[in-house]
Amino acid sequence: MTSMFRQDTPDSSLQEQLRIDTGLPPSPLSLDFRSSRDDQHETKLQEYWDKSIAKHMDLLDGYHNVHVLMIKWRDEIDQLQVRQEVDDLTSVFGNIFKFDVTEVQLGASKSQLQLEKDIASWAYENDGPHNLLIVYYAGHGIYNDITKVLEFSPSNEIDTGPRVIWNKAEKQFIETVQADVFAIMDCCYASDLLRNVPEIGRTFEMLAASHMGLTTTQPGKNSFTRCLIKHLKELAVESSNSFFTTRDIVERMQKERGSQAPALWRRIGGNSRHIRLSKLKPMHDRPKRNKEIPSHARFLNLGFHLRNEAFSETQIDSLSKKLPLLFEEEGVPLLDIKWLACRKVGTPTFREVVEIVVKNRGNLAMISPATAEKKRCADEAGMDEGAAHDVKCQKRRSQPNLSTKVR
Numbered sequence: 001m002t003s004m005f006r007q008d009t010p011d012s013s014l015q016e017q018l019r020i021d022t023g024l025p026p027s028p029l030s031l032d033f034r035s036s037r038d039d040q041h042e043t044k045l046q047e048y049w050d051k052s053i054a055k056h057m058d059l060l061d062g063y064h065n066v067h068v069l070m071i072k073w074r075d076e077i078d079q080l081q082v083r084q085e086v087d088d089l090t091s092v093f094g095n096i097f098k099f100d101v102t103e104v105q106l107g108a109s110k111s112q113l114q115l116e117k118d119i120a121s122w123a124y125e126n127d128g129p130h131n132l133l134i135v136y137y138a139g140h141g142i143y144n145d146i147t148k149v150l151e152f153s154p155s156n157e158i159d160t161g162p163r164v165i166w167n168k169a170e171k172q173f174i175e176t177v178q179a180d181v182f183a184i185m186d187c188c189y190a191s192d193l194l195r196n197v198p199e200i201g202r203t204f205e206m207l208a209a210s211h212m213g214l215t216t217t218q219p220g221k222n223s224f225t226r227c228l229i230k231h232l233k234e235l236a237v238e239s240s241n242s243f244f245t246t247r248d249i250v251e252r253m254q255k256e257r258g259s260q261a262p263a264l265w266r267r268i269g270g271n272s273r274h275i276r277l278s279k280l281k282p283m284h285d286r287p288k289r290n291k292e293i294p295s296h297a298r299f300l301n302l303g304f305h306l307r308n309e310a311f312s313e314t315q316i317d318s319l320s321k322k323l324p325l326l327f328e329e330e331g332v333p334l335l336d337i338k339w340l341a342c343r344k345v346g347t348p349t350f351r352e353v354v355e356i357v358v359k360n361r362g363n364l365a366m367i368s369p370a371t372a373e374k375k376r377c378a379d380e381a382g383m384d385e386g387a388a389h390d391v392k393c394q395k396r397r398s399q400p401n402l403s404t405k406v407r
Helices: 036-056 083-096 111-126 166-175 224-238 246-260 313-329 350-359 369-381
Strands: 017-019 065-073 100-106 131-138 140-144 149-153 180-186 204-208 215-217 263-266 300-304 337-342 402-406
Touching: 036 313, 036 337, 065 083, 065 111, 083 100, 083 131, 083 224, 100 111, 111 131, 111 166, 131 166, 149 166, 166 180, 180 224, 204 246, 224 246, 246 263, 313 337
Parallel strands: 065 100, 065 131, 131 180, 180 204
Antiparallel strands: 017 215, 140 149, 204 263, 300 402, 337 402
């Protein structure tokens, strides 16, 4: 496991399509039927809350540190030849955003043990409640419908060659770390999102190269990673004095990639926050904290049912100023107040339903996941939809209008 910024391997010109079979419908955490206007409005409110609470509580606005783990197979066994794209993305993260970047090259021997060991060591060194961990993987991947796990492999000979099970390695990011996590998977991805995960206000999002069961392009000028690099560079310039969110990234990539559009998934529940990204100052120029930030001893979850739909930035600024003072007056010291969600409630209008259907008409699973999965299972088994009865349907969970986390 080494930190590096290498750019010495020619780009691959392969343009074949890579199909990854998947077997589960999306989780309710990933199916978000709000209109894009609602999501955009909520994101803006979240951003304003973060800035306002940081101002009134003397907190750092953003992450203290951002650490990136680049995962690939060793060059000599990597069939997809991802080296150049990995190096170019490493350069963007390290040289433009000033993130700390570490690379892991998986070998053919004891691959699973190596992956889990390297992830555990990296997370141990870099975890923290005010940090962001970014994990990127490029290579072959397939969802095993029998064992219900996502497997990574250096070649398409996944039955006979080396492979690792991502679900095992990912558990550390879901169950153990304190930091927010942003996973970027340059392979098709849809796995079991229905774990029993404590909802503690962390954010874990995953940007997948394509939607469930679809294809993604191999390394080359039209690949997912090339598109990601392009938009990260553009957003870094446009947001040089501010930040952008994972939602901004995926919206730009969706417009450009059309039928090969990526998908943004939530890997843990409890909030609808999007991860914020911005360029960090060099380590020696970053502001020094006067004191260590203590860890919190308890979480307090409150849900506020607002009578009116309108919720302004002025009101947010007033609340972020008065709430900490109220807790202080009652002898309850605060470390932070996290904005978790502020959603509209009630049945969507006909216009909103039409907007959702039109936006996702190329992806049946996003509009009707149970029907799409049932049809896929039936097709693969060679039977009609009525006989494919083993698909589980999940109900969406209700959300409070405004959720905050106090700690």
